[in-house]
Amino acid sequence: ALLTGYGGFGQIMSPRYRPQVLAWVRAGGVFAWAGLRGGGEEGEEWHLAGSGANKQNTFDDFAAASDHLLAAGWAAPGRVAVMGSSNGGLLVGAALTQEPGKYAAAVCRVPLLDMARFESSGLGPSWVPEYGSVRDPAQARTLLSYSPYHRVTPGVSYPAVLLAASDGDTRTDPLHARKMCAALQHATSGAGPVLLRLERGVGHGARAVSRVVALEAECLAFLAGQVGLRAPGGAAP
Template sequence: QVWFKSKDGTSIPMFVTHRKGLTLDGTNPTYLTGYGGFRISLTPGFSTTAALWIENGGVFAIPNLRGGGEFGEAWHDAGTKERKQNVFDDFIGAAEYLIAEGYTSPEKLAIAGGSNGGLLMGAVVNQRPDLFKVVLPAVGVMDMLRFHKFTIGSAWIHDYGCSDDESQFKALYAYSPLHNIKKGGNYPAILVTTGDHDDRVVPGHSFKYAATLQAAQAGTAPVLIRIATKAGHGAGKPVSKVIEEQADVFAFVMQHLGVTPKY
C-alpha cells in the first residue's frame, strides 16, 4: 500500500501489486482500476485476471478513491454530488503517482472501471486523454443529465445529484462523459463493454457514448464497443461469458500496451 496526494492535498491510499524484483524504469504495463462511489470499499482480494496480468509482468493498482466507504461517511460524502470531481482528481492523481514513481508511463498505462467506475473512466479520459494508452469503461453511467429517467437510475440521485436541480445540473454537465467528449480530440484506445439486457445501467448509456466518441475521435487509436448478448449488468453472468469477455478485454489491452502473453 502506498499513499499519494490528490489535487486538493488529500492523502489517498492505493494498493499496488506486482512480481518481486520489478524494475521502476517506467516501462511496466500497468492496469489501474477504480470505483469511487456509493460507499463501496475496494479491499485486497484474489482475482484470476489480476493474477494472469501480474504473471505476464504487469502491475495491478487499485486506489481507494473518495466516494467509497473505506474511511467512513465523510470520505463517501467528499465524492458525491457537487464534490464528484474529487473522485476524478483522486484517480488522475493515482495515475500520475504511478508514472512519477517509475512504475509505468502513459504509453504503458491501461485504466478500467465498471458501472460507477465506467463513469469514472469516461470522465477522466475526457479530462486527461494524454495520461492513458487504453481505457476500458464497462456498463458505465455516461449520460449524467438523464440517468435518473431510466430504470433504477433515480436511486442514484443521493450520490450524483439530479439535473432537474439547476445547481446540480451545472455540476453534472461539467463532467458528464457523454457531454464532454471533445470533437477532434486525440483519444487513446477505448473498448466500451455493456450487456444488451442490462436493466441497472441501461446499454443506451454505452451506445450513445461510443457512437459520439467514434464520431469525435481525430486520432488513430480505435474506439470500439463490445455488446454481450442475453447479458445484464454482470451479476449472475455465466462463467463462459465472463471468460469470453475477459479474453477480449485483455487481448485489447495487451495488443495496445505491447505485451506478449505467456500461454
C-alpha cells in the same frame, strides 16, 4: 500498468482474489487499484467527499494515482491503461474525457456516461442521492461539468477505447455505452480504435462462467494490445 477503481456509493474495495489481475501480472504487467474519495474506505466523510457536488474529487484522485504510477517508476509514459465497471465505468469515462493524453487505452464496462439522462432509465432514479438530479439547477450544472458524454470534443486525440454493455442491463442502460461509442468514433483524431462490445442475453453483472472468462479475456487482450504487453509465452500482441 493497469489502473482501476470505483469511488462511489460508500463501497469499500477490499483486497481479494481476482483471476483477471493474476493473468495481467503473470504477463508482466503492473496492477493498481486506486482508493478514491466517494468510496467507504475511510468512513462516511470519505464517501461524501466524492459524491454529489464533490464528485470531481473522485476523478482527481484517479488522475493523481496515475501520476503516482509514473512518478514512482511503476509505469512508463504511454503505457498506462484504465478499466472500470458501472460507477467505475463513469470513472473511466471521466478520466478519458478530462485527460485523454494521460492514458494509452481504456475499457469502460456497463457504464454511466450521460449524466443528464441517467435518471430516465433503469435504476437511475435511485441514484439521485449519490449523484444529484438534473431537475435541480445547481446539481444539473455539476452533473454536466463532468458528464463524459457531454465532454466529448471533436478533434481531440482520445485513447483506444472499448465500451462493453449488456442488452439486458436494468441498472445501467446500454444506451450509455452506445451513445458514447458513437460520439467518440465521430470526434476522435487518435489512431486507436473505439469499439462497442454488446453482450446479449445477460444483465449488469451475473453471467455464466464461460461468459465471464470471455469478457475478461477480451478486455485484457484489448488493453494488452494497446500498451504492448506480451501474452505469457507468446509473441507481442
